[in-house]
Amino acid sequence: MNRFENELKNGNFVVSECVNCKQIVWPTSDFCNICYNTTKWRNVNSIGIIIEFSKKNNSFFGLIEIEQNLRVMGKINANKIPEINQKVELKECSFNKTPRFIFEVIPN
Amino acid sequence: MIGNPGQILEWDQSRGEFNHPIYWGSMFTKAHKRKFNTTEEELAIVSAKNHKQAMDNPNSYSHEPYTISQIMNSKIITDDLRILDCSYPCSGSASVLLVSEDMIKKFTDTPIWISGIGQKTTSASFTKNNLSNLSSTISASKDAYAMSNTSSADIDVAEVHDAFSVCELMAVEDLGLTAESTSTEFIRNLFNTGDRKINPRGGLIGSGHPLGATGISQIIEITQQLQNNAEQRQIPNVKKGLVHNMSAAATSSTVLILES
Numbered sequence: 045m046n047r048f049e050n051e052l053k054n055g056n057f058v059v060s061e062c063v064n065c066k067q068i069v070w071p072t073s074d075f076c077n078i079c080y081n082t083t084k085w086r087n088v089n090s091i092g093i094i095i096e097f098s099k100k101n102n103s104f105f106g107l108i109e110i111e112q113n114l115r116v117m118g119k120i121n122a123n124k125i126p127e128i129n130q131k132v133e134l135k136e137c138s139f140n141k142t143p144r145f146i147f148e149v150i151p152n
Numbered sequence: 153m154i155g156n157p158g159q160i161l162e163w164d165q166s167r168g169e170f171n172h173p174i175y176w177g178s179m180f181t182k183a184h185k186r187k188f189n190t191t192e193e194e195l196a197i198v199s200a201k202n203h204k205q206a207m208d209n210p211n212s213y214s215h216e217p218y219t220i221s222q223i224m225n226s227k228i229i230t231d232d233l234r235i236l237d238c239s240y241p242c243s244g245s246a247s248v249l250l251v252s253e254d255m256i257k258k259f260t261d262t263p264i265w266i267s268g269i270g271q272k273t274t275s276a277s278f279t280k281n282n283l284s285n286l287s288s289t290i291s292a293s294k295d296a297y298a299m300s301n302t303s304s305a306d307i308d309v310a311e312v313h314d315a316f317s318v319c320e321l322m323a324v325e326d327l328g329l330t331a332e333s334t335s336t337e338f339i340r341n342l343f344n345t346g347d348r349k350i351n352p353r354g355g356l357i358g359s360g361h362p363l364g365a366t367g368i369s370q371i372i373e374i375t376q377q378l379q380n381n382a383e384q385r386q387i388p389n390v391k392k393g394l395v396h397n398m399s400a401a402a403t404s405s406t407v408l409i410l411e412s
Contacts, residue, residue, distance in 0.1 A: 115279035
């Protein structure tokens, strides 16, 4: 189990950032896939935007962009149909066989 | 289906718990609806066409000529996918004999030549995809066309990777087989006229999707078409064919140009 998964188990969403070019390396890695320098771990911004979404069994899910090139698929809690580019906040993350991300829409 | 590492792509953690193919299929479908106002009926026509064409394929998984209405009313998987919009994972095998130019005459008098090939992987993560097109397919097809000195207008028959209905609509545009924004009209016309140019064996939706065997099955179909040996599925006067295969949620594509 790597650092990313361990931190998720504790409810922290961390990513690796290159110490040299400052790019987020995603999926996480100990080395930058652009300049091959080492990376450091840091928490991500908890605010993202909805790139696309759909619904299964009355529950919204979708593609969320958090920072730079950092996108994940997660559950989207919303009282009404979300909108593209609508802001969401990361409310919960965990790891059990797979990462799990739960976002909540921020009303416009 | 669940538990097959080839389908859930365990390395792609960016998909979180939504790692089943239906979720990336839903994202592409929703994005297509948003961009082109694609209707449920237009998506269902892809499936109806491929199920119908699979009726003449003795090796296909499906032998049901589903109507557009049956497809549109089939089981809801997500808001953007019905069960009959999905290819069916199954077991299967396929093989081809790949022989050098020097040796081919020992095996056949009617060889089919690979005149162009392109392969492109854009990422290991579905979440990096631009949802508005199949960028790996665009890149792979450019290489394949250039290597074979062929243009998309020269293609007489194509097997494209219809893992979900929307994939066929996207692929025919990204391979240049129809102009941008015309895929739904193009497929509807093929269906209405009985033209088998796209996925004559029934594609993945009609034939079933035995993962690794799918790509070879696609090559066999185009080979048989070029050898004028496709029986009830035969398209007349076929000179050039194309095979389009994707993997890892469209992050990787391979395109072959085959010629008689």
